[in-house]
Amino acid sequence: MPLFERDTEIYRDRDALREDYQPEELVGRDEELRTFQAALQPVINGEQPNNIFLYGKTGVGKTAASRYLLSHLREDARRYDDIDLTVIFLNCDGLTSSYQIATRLVNELRSESNQISTTGYPLGSVYGMLWEGLDECGGTITVVLDEIDHVNDDSILYQLPRARANGNLDNAKVGLIGISNDFSFRDDLSPKVKSSLCEQEIHFPAYNAKNLQAILEQRAEVAFREEVLADEVIPLCAAYGAKDAGDARQSIDLLMKAGDLARDEETDRVTEEHVKRGRRALERGRIKEGINGLTEHGHLVLYSLLTLDLEGETPIRSRDVRPRYTRFAELANRDPLVPRRMRDHLSELAMLGIVSVTERNEGRRGGTYREYALDMDVELIISAMRDTIDLVGVHETIDSHVNTESKRTLDDFA
């Protein structure tokens, strides 16, 4: 018997479900594409391009729409002799300042052999090099800055659109396209940046179930063999996706997970059951990741909440979590955090969707406070926590010191 064997293939091309796959047509974003296209029209007309600002949550097609339209734009611009279009696409993830963006842009414009170092120059001379590079390139230059909310100073967002007006550029016409996940980012911009960058704003709303279904169908067409998916699979994935965040990435991942589960069992059909199990598995992964990213004190806070939940004490206000937390912290040989900070950890757990929060107000008697409760299956959280390495030490410490009453609770899931 051979060691390796081809899987019973339900997939035609599994890669079509991967993150980097780019479909030829973009479905479910018709209206946004129309506005976006109209905003890009001046480029073709040879006019000064608009500055465009795109915003919307993750996975709603902002980047995909930009790539799609700009590649068409580039192609179509080639048909006109008098238009010389350059597109620079820069993802600002990991970049924190305008300075870093400017050096990246300079390097994009320069040849391999002529790159500059990303540190060491005065800001002014980097801008100087940037204007020089842009002017040398000439024609119309569209700069796309993806995830600009990662950058915490907006000088380049001011400089770039104004470069021509300020006399820094003679030949080049620069258009800036900013993409942001974070809606509040736009509000925080200084007024002068807002007026120039946000002259064209396009909002990408979350996908609804219908949009998601269209997207999934498009992908599934390529990814799976015919007759492999049960009828309810795609609608179900779409429904979950729309309910959660309207995020295409997430829905596609779910479809892929369901497919993988089916493949692992060597069945030739993906069913509703697979989707449900896939969802659970993905959810667990998400929680695990969330928990892994927490600090030790975050873990202790979660632990406190977990044991309290097992004792049926939830929902619970933060001051009642405190004594339990303090005890655990001492057992783990850590100084307990100050209440204000502990509340921050609680809200962080809430942010991850691990716990739920309800605001209550009992007026003069109790004031305003929030009540926390576990929002996830206890089993799921425990199994996710078990894998958290640095928790082991804490766990043992607690386990060996804790009094019999809570020991019983801990044993319940240890």
Next chain:
DNA sequence: AGTCCACTGGAATATTCGGAAG
């Protein structure tokens, strides 16, 4: 109408940590 409770959430400030440079 005004008081008051018990928090919340923002902000200023301090401390610790980790990585790069010297």
Next chain:
DNA sequence: CTTCCGAATATTCCAGTGGACT
């Protein structure tokens, strides 16, 4: 090895907040 920097974490302080109570 130290030194320095910026990011991440913590602490301290405090001005709201909004519904129950007088």
